[in-house]
Amino acid sequence: MKRREFLSLTTTMAAGALASSAFKPAKAAGKELRILTWEGYADDQWVKAFEQKTGSTVSISYTGSVDEIFAKMTASGGADFDVIAIETSSYKRLTQEKLLQPVDLAKVPQSSNLLPAFRSVSAIIFDGKPYAVPFAWGSIPLIYSTDTFKTAPDSWSILWDPKYKGRIIVMDDANNAIVTTALLLGFKDPFNLSADQFLQVKAKLLEQKANVASYYAGFDDGVSIFAQGGIDLMMSMGEPQAPMLRSRGANVGLTIPKEGAIGWIDCWAISAKARDTELAHAWVDAMLEKAVGTYISEKTGYGNTTNGDANEKIGLTYSDRLVFLQAPEDFGRRIELWNEIKATPVQQ
Amino acid sequence: MMTVVSAELADTSVGPPRWLASPGKIVVRLLVYGVPTVMILAPLMSFLAYSFLEQKDNIVTGHLTLANYAAFFQSGSYLYVFFGTVKLAFVVATVALFLGYIISYLIWRLEGSTRYLLLLLSALPLVMNYVVKIYAMRSILGFNGFLNSFLMASGIINAPSKLFIFNQTAVMLAMAVIYLPFGILPIFLALERIPQSLLSAAADLGAKPGQIFLTVILPLSLPGSIAGALFVMVIALGDYLTPQMVGGSEGFTFGRAIWSQFGMAFNWPFGAALAVVLLVTVIALIGLASLIARKARLG
Missing domain, CATH: 3.40.190.10 (Periplasmic binding protein-like II)
Incomplete structure (x- = not known):
């Protein structure tokens, strides 16, 4: 990891x-x-x-x-x-x-x-x-600001909601981004995607990019951006980010959305x-x-x-609600897809 | 000095021939040539070799291939990122040249000890860790950062703005600040090399200060300054952390693309090929810089 x-x-x-x-x-x-x-x-x-x-x-x-x-x-x-x-x-x-x-x-x-x-x-x-x-x-849970959300968001689709444009951060990790999106799209096997599913995931992630303030580089980086303010939601890198954020004064909650999350x-x-x-x-x-x-x-x-x-x-x-990581069909192809997403300018 | 040299020469002429060096000299020579070879040349050669290897199913097969380079030149997104990064580095270098020249010139015009004190101060950020500088820039430009608090306190804006962080402007600002000291030092040296006598002569012949600057100082210092700026460009080309950390969703650069081929991707040959592309670009820039610097020296 x-x-x-x-x-x-x-x-x-x-x-x-x-x-x-x-x-x-x-x-x-x-x-x-x-x-x-x-x-x-x-x-x-x-x-x-x-x-x-x-x-x-x-x-x-x-x-x-x-x-x-x-x-x-x-x-x-x-x-x-x-x-x-x-x-x-x-x-x-x-x-x-x-x-x-x-x-x-x-x-x-x-x-x-x-x-x-x-x-x-x-x-x-x-x-x-x-x-x-x-x-x-x-797991790779969803972390949200409790100042903005009185109850935990129940779906990953919140990361696509234009209402939170520019108030979302996502970790810079090809596989986690792709698997989580595949879960949202309801694909049965998020580790073996068909060519068509790849295209759907790509379109979905490109759509998300308009909402994303930053693809953060690591554990501490994510915490630091979130804690500085102006961020409501984060696809996190793991549970310890929540207590780290709280210790820096941010009011956050952690949730596993209904689609499940990576474990x-x-x-x-x-x-x-x-x-x-x-x-x-x-x-x-x-x-x-x-x-x-x-x-x-x-x-x-x-x-x-x-x-x-x-x-x-x-x-x-919530271990029973997690989809535990498996080796994907082709790591290189997933990295390729993620690099394409990051290289594509945002369509406003 | 002269006597020492001649004594040495005399000594070697009666002793064993020069090429039959003493064991001590062999050790020194091995260190001088061996250490850089092992520490620098060998790793470079190994990734050059890697870039020509074929990889199938996550395993390097050992066959030679050009497929890694073909993949780069055929892929739209890697080329796009590559040229985007070159452009970014070029802009950063231009900013460093422009601001660096102004600062260096002002320092150079000073007299006495304040001059070197200011030069030292302008180079001081170099001793600071680079990641710390990025975080510092982010806490200045960030949502609840210094700049926003200042603008709010002075009544210019009502709510914190996201104009200064997570976009291309933030990348330019942060990189320009971080790399400015690398521009100031070579530009100052270029100015320092101008003989004082030339300026005095120009003044004696009736040139006004503006004329002296345009006809004497600028032409004499520009080549060295441009060479300095090219070095800034070289450093900026390889920096992927600053854009990543302040550039938001548009902060993807070529260094990060290279990085992504390692780690879980396990595609070392393709990563090596991308790295070679960057290396060749950097060598070309350094070659250009030294060409300009040499031309300037020869007049």
Whole structure:
């Protein structure tokens, strides 16, 4: 997901510095687990517990982007890492390039902790075998100003309403814009659009452009534009934008419109060339402890996949209304379409 | 100085021949040529190579192809964005030349320490982070920004206006402000190179201040100033963040188009081809700038 790429340059640089630790020689004695993940997904408290329990050492490499994960995994055919955490739409490509191995759920007893909505996510099942285990989730919701809207808008079509011309911001992300528009248009499979559906989405997004004040570049950018005033609606980049806006004095609400919204799930997966598959499975299992899930929700504001109460506490009660991201038919074509939209001058 | 040089020459004439350098010299030479090769040339070459590779189903096949370039030249939207970006950079460079010349000239005419103090002040924004500058510009031009509050307080407008943000005007303003220091410095240097004696001679021969400016100062400083402006254009060409952040829905530039081919698109060969197009444009501009600068030096 791009949402993290923008968080801040310093984080990326720090992550880069940490990532270089991957090149350190492996420790000779004892078992070692090599993890490639996002910051916040391998925190000290559960890493330490895992090390003690299994008598292993854990080496963590942080990543700043999905690109980086692919580059690092393909460079060695997956031999450099044992487990990775990545978002659902990447699995088609990862399994195509044979960089992952299926997860043996018999070795992950705590998978019984998984909430029903996360037990059979189709985007991570190939040939009937699960290739990952869901860990954290969130959505691409609609954020609105409660000063303007007394009740939450119930449809994405509000972003096309000329009444709010120039008072709308939309994230600059091809796939999210296209999938959300496809949901609004009622297409059954927003990840596999026909040529005709592509044309309809394009026309619809061009129509929206006249309303859009700005296609914002990232998490903080969206918050900063909205908080400065003059904006009523935003296709957001994720739940944490709402509390960020409130802390900056904006009165906002967050809603999942009736057409549904995009959901993303970060899942743990095991590299095809994991050195110690038992240990890798043990890590995946440990990540499904309810305590870990609770911590994820409390700390990051994202949903977890094991503790429903913790999700409810932070307002993430709508996992069943989300359309979880899958690999689209052709990413290049979607980027192409989005670039065309951005390159077309607004028809007044 | 002379004696040192001759001593060195004498030393090498009796020692081993010059080309048989000492290990220390080899190391130095490796550093001098090796570091730029590894750090700059190799990455450039790798993306040049990438731009000729074929990609099918998200996987680079390794076959050579011109399809990436063909895709650029055949696509209406990428060409449109490319020329739009060149135009934007040109306007920014022109503004930087015009405003930069006025400011540099005024500083140059000053005497004593105030002159260098002002020059330093005008270059000070260069030490500030560029993203911070964009945010600063946005909080000046924005809806509840400084400009709007000022206009409202002075009674010129009743409600905050969106005229200053999220449009082409905002992009021009923000980029002109951010890139102005890059214009001021080379223009000041061009003015500084004019020998004082020429101005005195012109004055002695009875030229009025206006005449001196038009016939002596301007012709002598213009080539260097234009070269400076071309460098501003080069920097502005690659900047996609400023237009994105203040330009609103029209803030799409070529750099962002290149960026979009990486990330989730995974189309590195096409992204590399777009980057090569931009690189060639930039090299042509730098070539032009150095040509103008050299002509100016030779008179």
